[in-house]
Amino acid sequence: MIQLAQILFILSVLVILHEFGHYITAKAFKMRIEKFYLFMDVGFSLVKKKIGDTEWGIGWLPLGGYVKIAGMIDESMDTEQMKSEAQPWEFRSKPAWQRLIVMLGGIIVNIILAWFIYTVMYATVGQKYIATEKIQEKGLAFGEVGEKVGFKNGDKIVSVDGKTQPKFNWLIIDVLLGNEVVLDRNGQKVVLHLTDEQKGLILGSEGKNFVKPRLQTISIDSVTPNSEAAKAKLQKGDVIKALNGQKFSFFDVFATDLASHKNDSIALTIERNKQVKDIKVKVNAEGKLGFIPTTQDKLDFQITTKLSLAEAIPAAVKESWQMLVYNVKQFKLILKPKTEAYKQVKSPIGIARQLPDTWDWEFVWNFTALFSIGLAFMNLLPIPGLDGGHALFTIVEMVTGKKLSDKAAGYVQTAGMVILLSLMALTFGKDIYQWIVEIISKK
Template sequence: MIQLAQIIFILSVLVILHEFGHYITAKWFKVRVEKFYLFMDAGFSLVKKKIGETEWGIGWLPLGGYVKLSGMIDESMDTEQMKQEAQPWEFRSKPAWQRLIIMLGGIIVNILLAWVIYTVMYTTVGKKYVATEIIQKEGLAFGEVGQKAGFQNGDKIVSVDGKFQENFNRMVMDILFSEEVVVDRNGEQVKLNLTDEQIGEILDKEGRSFIEPRFHGSSVDSVLIGSQAAKAGLVKGDSIVAVNGQKFKFKDEFTSFLSQHKNDSVSIAVIRNNNEKILKAKTDSVGKLGFLFKSFIKDDFIVENKMSVFEAIPAAIKESWSLLVYNVKSFKLILRPATGAYKQVKSPVGIARALPDTWNWEYIWNFTALFSIGLAFMNLLPIPGLDGGHALFTIVEMITGKTLSDKAAGYVQTAGMIILLTLMALTFGKDIFQLVADKFFQ
C-alpha cells in the first residue's frame, strides 16, 4: 500500500504541475480553460467543481490528466465547438507562436520542477552518488553474461565513449548505451564494443547487476534450507578460508573456482568462533552450494556533496539536462529491436513495484525529479495526441503558413490516441500479469 501511495503522490504532483503549465500559459494569452482535470474523467468524475469559467475535477481513471481549452481538438475529442465561428477567447484564434508556447507550457514546467527539486536537494541533503573511483578500487566483478560480452573480473572502467563517469550507477547505464568501452586490465588498456545482441542479453538476464564492485567475500550471510551447503554444516557467520586447500582473495574467484567443479565433492575450510573447521560438500550441476556471501553495501561508497545555493543552481540545471540526454539515449535503445530494451518499458504499476516499501521523502523527491524529466521527454515526442505532436503541427504551420483542417486534425488526434492507448494497454497488461504471476505462481 505504501508503494501505491507513493506512485499516486508522485503522479499527482507531476500531472497537476504539467497541466498547470498549459493552464497558466493559456490564461496568459487569454484563452478560456473549460476543464482542469487530474486523471481522466471518461464517463464520470469523482470530484468536480466549477469556479469561474473552469471546471476543476478529479477523474476515476489514473492515466495522466488534461486541461480542455476552448477551440482546440484535444483528449476530449470535442469537435462540435469547432463547427461554430471562432471566438477571440479560443485557442484556434490565437497566433501560432502563442499556441506553441501553450503546447510547450507543461513540458517547461516539468523541466523547471526537476531543476527546483535538485536545487533544494543539493542545498539540504547534498548531491549523493555512488563513486565509481571508490567502488572499482579493487576492480570490478561481472556476471556470466558480462563476461561473455568481453569483460573480465578485475577490469576497471577507464572511459565510456571517451568519458569517465564519476557516478557508478550512471556508468552502468553509459555502458549499455555505449559504442566503445575502454577498460584497464592488469595495467593494459583494452577496448570493448558491445553488440545489440549482447546488450539485449545483459538487459534480459542480469540488468544493472551485470557489473558489481570486486570485494573481499568470505563471510556467509545466509544458507538455503536443504542446500548442499546446509547439508555440509555451513552456517551464517562462517568465514570461508579456502576450498580444496586453495585460498581466495575475492568472492568472484571463489564462485569461478566452484563453477569448474560441477557435481563434485569439495573440502571447505571455514573459521567459526575463531576455530578452523573443515566441511565436506558437493556442488550442484552449475557448480553452486546454496549459500550467499555477505554483500557489499553501496552506502559505503556514497559521496555526499552539499552545496551553496549558487553552486546548486547550475549543478541542478546540469543534472536536469543530463537526465534529458539519458532519456534520449534510452529511447534510441528501445528503437533497436535486437537489444530487447522495449521489454523493459514499465507502466505506473511496474514503477510502483520498484519503489521502496517505506516512505522516504528524500527518495520520493529524487524520483519525482527523475520522473518529471521523463514526462517532459515523453511529451516532446512528435506523436499525435502528445504535446510534441501538437507543437510539431504548429511549427509546420509557422513555416508553411498552412493550417491543418479541423477534419484532418480530428483524424490525427484519434490516430494518436489509439496508438497511445494501445501502448498503455500493452505495458499495463505486461506489468499486471507479472504482478499476478509473482503473487500466485511462485
Template structure:
C-alpha cells in the same frame, strides 16, 4: 499499499503542475479553460466541481490529465465547437506564437520543477551517488551474460564513448546505452563493442545488475542450516583463502573453483583466528557449500555525499536535469532499435510502482519525482499527435509556411495520435498487470 500511495502522489504532483503550466499560459493569453482534470475521466469523474468558467475534477484513470481549452481539438476529442465561427477567447483565434507557448507550458514547468527539486535535495540531503572509483577498486564482477559480451572478472571500466562516469549506477546505464567501452584488464586497455544482440541479452536476463563490485576475501557471514558448510564445521568469521592448494583472493574465484568440483569433496584452506587450517567439505551439485559471503554495504562503503550550498546546488541541479534529458534521448533511441528488445521492458505506472520501495522515504520520493518530471517533459516533446510535441510541431510548421492545418485534418491527426497512445498504454499496462498477477498466483 505504500507503493501505490507513492506512485499516486508522484503522478498527482507531476500531472497537476504539468497541466498548470498549460493553464497559466492560456490564462495569460486570455484563452478560456473549460476543464482542468487530474487523471482521465473517461466515461465518468470521481470528483468534479465547476468554478467560474472551468470544471475542476479528478478522473478515475491514472494515466495523465488534461486541460481542455476552448477552440482546440485535444484529448477530449470534442469537435462540436469547431463547427462554429472562431471566438476571441478560443485557442484557435490566438497567434501561432501564443499557441506554441501554451503548448510548451507544461514541458517548461516539468523542467523547472526538476531543477527546483534537485536544488532543494542537494542543499538539504546532499548530492549522493555510488562512487565508480571506489566500487571498482578491485575491479568488477560480471554475470554470465556480461562475460559472454566480452567482459572479464577483474575488469575496470575506464570510459564509455570516451567519457568516465563517476556515478556507478549511471555507469551501468552508460554501458547499455553506449557503443564503445574501454576497460582496464591486467594493466592494459581493452576496447569492447557491444552489439544490439548482446544488449538485448543483458537487458533481458540481468539488467543493470550484470556487473557489480568484486569482493575481496571469502569471509563467512552466515551459514545455512543443514548445509554442507555446517556439516564441515565451518564457522562465521572464517576466511577461505584456498581450495585444494589453489589460492583464492576474490569471491568470484572461489565460486569458479568450487564449480569445478560439483558433487565432490574439496580441501579448504581456512584462516581462522589468524591461523590457517584445512577443512574438508562436500560441494553440492550446484557448486556451493551453503554459506553467505560477508560483503560491504554499497550505501555505507561506496557512497559519496557532497553537501552543497544553495549557490552550488543550483548549477548542479541544472546539470543533472540536462544529463537526465540526454539519458532519455539515448534510452528512446535504444527502444527504437528492435534488436536490443528494449521496447519489451517499457513500464506503465503499474510496473513503476512495483519497483518503488516498501517504505515511505521523502528523499527517495523527491529524487524520483524530479527524474520522472524530466521523463515526462521528454515524452511530451516527442512529435506524436496527441502529445504536446505533436501539437507544437504543427504550430511550428504553420509559423514557417504560413499555412494552418485544416480543422478536419487536425481532427483526423488527433484521432490517429490518440489511437497510437491508447494502444501503447494498453500494451504496457497489460504487460505489467499480467506480470503482477503471474507473480502473485503462479
C-alpha cells in the same frame, strides 16, 4: 501499499504541475479553461467541482491528466465545439506563437520542477553519487552475461566512447548506451565494442545489475532451503576462509574454483563466531552450494557534497540537462529492434513494483525529478496526441502560413490517441502478467 502510495504521489505531483503549465500559459493569453483534471475521468470522475468557467476534478484512471482548453481538440476528443464559429477566448482564435507556448507550457514546468528539486536537494542533503574510482578500486565483478559479452572479473571501466564518468550510477548506463568501452585489465588496455544483440542480452537478464563491486570477504547472507549448504548446516554470517585449504582474495575467484568441483565433496574452512572450523559439503550439479553471499553496499562508495545555493543552482541545471540527454539516448536504444530494449519499457505498475517498500522522502523527491525529466522528454516527441505533436503542427503553421483544418486535426488526434492507448495497454498488460506470474511462482 507503500509502493502504490509512492507512485500515486509522484504521478499526482507531476501531472498537476504539468497541466498547470498548460493552464497558467492559457490563462495568460486569456483562453477559457473548461476542465482541469488529475487522472482521466473516463465515464465518471471521483471528485469534481465547478469554479467559474472551470470544472476541477480527479478521475479514476491514473493515466495522466488533462486541461481542456476551449477551442482545442485534445485528449477529451470533444469536436462538437469546433463546429461553431470561433470565439475570442478559444485556443483556435489565438496567434500561433501563443498556442505554441501553451503547448510547451507543461514540458517547461516539468524541466523547471526537476531543476528546482535538484537545487533544493543539493543545498540540503547534498549532491550524492557512487564514485567510479572508489567502487572499482579493486576491479569489478560481472555476472554470467557480463562475462559472456566480453567482460572479465577484475576489469576496470576506464571510459565509454572516449569519455570518463566519475559517477558509477551513470557509468553503467553509459556502457549500455555507448559503443566503445575501454577497460583496464590487469594493467592492459582492452577495448570492447558491444553489439545491439549483446546489449539486449544484458538488458533482458541482469540489466544495470550485470556489474557489481568485487567482494573480498566471502560471507553468507542467506542459505537456500534444502540446498547442499543447508544440509551442511552453513549459517548466515559464516565467513568462508578457504576451499580445500586454498585461500581466495575475491568471491568471484572462489565461485570459479567451486564450479570446477561439480558433484564433488569439498572441505570449507569457515569462521563462525570468531571460531575457525572445517565443514564437509557437496557441490551440486551446477557447481554451487546454495547460498547467497553478503553483498557490499554501494553506499560504502558514496560521495556526498553539500553545496551552497549558488553552487546548487548550476549543478542542478547540469544534472537536469544530463538527464534529458540520457532520455534521448535511451529512446534511441529502444528504437533498435536487436536490443529488444522496448521490452523493458514499464507502465506505472511496473515502476511501482521497483520502488522501495519503505517511504523515503529523499528517494521520492529524487525519483520525482528523474521522472519529471522523463515526462518532459516523452511529451516532446512529435507524436499526435502528445504536446510535441501539437507543437510540431503549430511550428509548421508558423513556417508555412497554412493551418491544419479542424477536421484533419481531429483525425490526427484520433490516430495519436489510438497509438498511445495501444502502447499503454501493451505495457500495462506486460507488467500485470509478470506480476501475476511472480505471485504464482511464490506459492
